[in-house]
Amino acid sequence: MGLELTKEETEMLEGRHGKATRKAMEIITTLGEIYGAERLIPVSSVQIAGVSYHNLGEAGLEYLSEIAEDGQIRVLTTLNPAGMDMTEWKKHGISEDFAKNQQRVVDAFEKMGVVTTCTCTPYLIGNLPHFGEHIAWAESSAVCFANSVIGALTNREGGPSALASSLTGRTAEYGFHLEKNRIAQVVYDVEIELQTTDDFGLLGKVIGDRTGKQIPYIREIKNATTDQLRSLCASIATYGGIALFHMEGITPNRTSIPEKTEIIGKDDLEKARAELDDKGAEIDFISIGCPHASIADIAKVAEMLDGQRVAEGKTVWITTAKPTKDVAIKMGYYDKIEKAGAFLVSDACCAVAPLEGRFKGLMTDSAKACYYARGKNKFDIKIRNVEECIKEALE
Amino acid sequence: MIELQGRRIYKGMAEGETLVTRVDISFYGGVDPETGEVVEKDHPLEGKSVSGKVLVMPSGKGSTVGSYVLYALKKADKAPIAIINKETDPVIAVGSIISEIPTVDKIDIDKIEAGRKVKVDADRGIIMVEK
Numbered sequence: 001m002g003l004e005l006t007k008e009e010t011e012m013l014e015g016r017h018g019k020a021t022r023k024a025m026e027i028i029t030t031l032g033e034i035y036g037a038e039r040l041i042p043v044s045s046v047q048i049a050g051v052s053y054h055n056l057g058e059a060g061l062e063y064l065s066e067i068a069e070d071g072q073i074r075v076l077t078t079l080n081p082a083g084m085d086m087t088e089w090k091k092h093g094i095s096e097d098f099a100k101n102q103q104r105v106v107d108a109f110e111k112m113g114v115v116t117t118c119t120c121t122p123y124l125i126g127n128l129p130h131f132g133e134h135i136a137w138a139e140s141s142a143v144c145f146a147n148s149v150i151g152a153l154t155n156r157e158g159g160p161s162a163l164a165s166s167l168t169g170r171t172a173e174y175g176f177h178l179e180k181n182r183i184a185q186v187v188y189d190v191e192i193e194l195q196t197t198d199d200f201g202l203l204g205k206v207i208g209d210r211t212g213k214q215i216p217y218i219r220e221i222k223n224a225t226t227d228q229l230r231s232l233c234a235s236i237a238t239y240g241g242i243a244l245f246h247m248e249g250i251t252p253n254r255t256s257i258p259e260k261t262e263i264i265g266k267d268d269l270e271k272a273r274a275e276l277d278d279k280g281a282e283i284d285f286i287s288i289g290c291p292h293a294s295i296a297d298i299a300k301v302a303e304m305l306d307g308q309r310v311a312e313g314k315t316v317w318i319t320t321a322k323p324t325k326d327v328a329i330k331m332g333y334y335d336k337i338e339k340a341g342a343f344l345v346s347d348a349c350c351a352v353a354p355l356e357g358r359f360k361g362l363m364t365d366s367a368k369a370c371y372y373a374r375g376k377n378k379f380d381i382k383i384r385n386v387e388e389c390i391k392e393a394l395e
Numbered sequence: 396m397i398e399l400q401g402r403r404i405y406k407g408m409a410e411g412e413t414l415v416t417r418v419d420i421s422f423y424g425g426v427d428p429e430t431g432e433v434v435e436k437d438h439p440l441e442g443k444s445v446s447g448k449v450l451v452m453p454s455g456k457g458s459t460v461g462s463y464v465l466y467a468l469k470k471a472d473k474a475p476i477a478i479i480n481k482e483t484d485p486v487i488a489v490g491s492i493i494s495e496i497p498t499v500d501k502i503d504i505d506k507i508e509a510g511r512k513v514k515v516d517a518d519r520g521i522i523m524v525e526k
Contacts, residue, residue: 049459057467059470
């Protein structure tokens with residue numbers, strides 16, 4: 001019993017690979033001891049959260065700078081969204097001061113060798129593990145996507161523990177790294193046809209509110225696109241803290257099927273929709289892209305906005321990863337969106353940008369965005385499908 | 396003196412006065428990173444400061460950004476001098492490691508009263524509380 005380390009791991013803990021690696025190994029081994037791990041295992045991919053200066057603050061930045069003094073990453077590592085578009089921040093109303101500090105955060109990560117694409121959908125831009133691969137990801141929606149849709153294996157890491165895995169190339173073997181902890185615990189029969197991303201987000205809220213962290217086995221969904229699953233993952237993680245689900249016929253993990261079964265019907269979805277719909281909300285902010293929009297999402301929105309004009313007094317953010325934005329520029333989508341008076345914002349999102357006090361009401365297709373808009377930014381909210389969101393923007 | 400045996404989370408020695416709560420603390424949003432004052436609404440410690448105390452609580456809760464709040468407190472010289480938990484959660488564990496705050500868990504914290512002198516030997520996972 002107890003945590004056994006290899007020779008190299010012991011050397012890391014003793015500080016023979018530098019100060020930052022030592023601190024990182026202290027974090028990994030302590031978590032391993034708390035959770036009763038018997039060994040560490042290699043990870044091949046890391047996603048780090050805690051990137052927005054708005055959340056990190058000066059202290060978080062100071063810690064990252066200290067680690068960056070001699071810390072170097074060992075495996076492919078990408079970053080969560082920052083608090084602003086790293087190039088076009090000025091036109092989105094971000095202050096000089098904030099921009100300077102946000103840049104310092106990204107610079108610290110870059111010094112360590114992190115790939116500084118700031119996105120919550122690393123799997124869309126080149127950080128894509130395969131089935132059965134052990135990884136250490138933070139960002140709850142991406143964790144859920146990796147475990148459930150891809151079938152990679154990760155716990156729900158925090159910012160510092162994900163960074164620690166990046167610096168050591170290790171994580172402790174516990175939780176979702178062990179097959180025995182990935183077995184479904186409750187069946188959900190979904191007796192409604194889900195159409196759009198907001199429907200899938202609402203399903204995530206219904207299940208998330210109900211499961212009490214039990215692993216769901218979702219049945220009766222006939223078809224789901226990657227973009228719809230992305231929305232489900234974000235919402236089920238936000239409302240239920242769920243890091244793994246199974247979806248019959250769609251996701252790849254093998255599991256036994258639990259006996260305990262619950263039905264989800266039209267009423268449940270409508271009730272969830274009503275809860276994310278503030279009566280009399282005055283909508284002056286429309287945001288699509290939580291989690292970050294795919295190139296297919298952007299193409300659709302560009303088509304809807306082509307030749308149109310966003311109404312006076314309304315702000316529209318379509319949020320995405322920088323590489324996706326670059327493709328959108330090449331394809332002419334960016335011009336269509338921006339000429340209509342909307343913004344294609346990369347690197348950031350409406351949940352982590354410093355937006356308090358700037359808007360009254362948010363309309364979005366994302367159940368997750370609703371949660372943070374209401375809780376953190378004190379906006380009124382309305383959840384609608386993408387077509388209705390864009391229609392609202394133009395009215 | 397009563398001696399209680401627990402488990403080391405992060406090494407170090409400390410001696411000071413206890414600040415005790417039976418309710419978990421979220422450092423992110425729940426504690427002012429500049430002063431160490433508990434600001435979570437309706438928390439039993441609301442208005443009290445963790446600064447310079449041996450903080451005794453069941454566990455941590457909330458966002459992982461809370462680890463960085465402990466680090467901020469340490470840098471501002473406002474951190475607790477030691478932490479004693481029933482079960483340390485990952486947010487507190489990581490926070491203690493990066494801030495180098497002696498921390499012990501697996502302690503029956505019901506046996507510890509507020510305002511008592513306590514010696515923490517985190518290396519051995521032992522605490523000694525004044526009767």
